Amino acid sequence: MNNEIKKRLPLQCPACDAPLKVGRMFCGQCDTEVCGTFELSVLAKLTDKEQRFVIDFIKSSGSLKDMAKSMGVSYPTVRNILDELIDKLIKIE
DSSP: OOOOOOOOOOOBOTTTOOBOOEEEEEOTTTOOEEEEEEOOOTGGGSOHHHHHHHHHHHHTTTOHHHHHHHHTSOHHHHHHHHHHHHHHHHHHO
């Protein structure tokens, strides 16, 4: 059994709440390290819950009806979630 806890990449500075940028990455296989300033992808800037919604949306072939059924909520609720996510993506893109 894997007891390793997955750590989520922090998106905001804990001191001033400004957006963070990635500064260092490394390969777990060969220990190669890459340093610099890297922007996060738009999807990486979403919360875990928002990312899960996007994944489920794609898996359902974009069917809001199927999404509503699997989430146990109404179609208008799913539509509102999607609209809020679209607005957020437009702002951070």
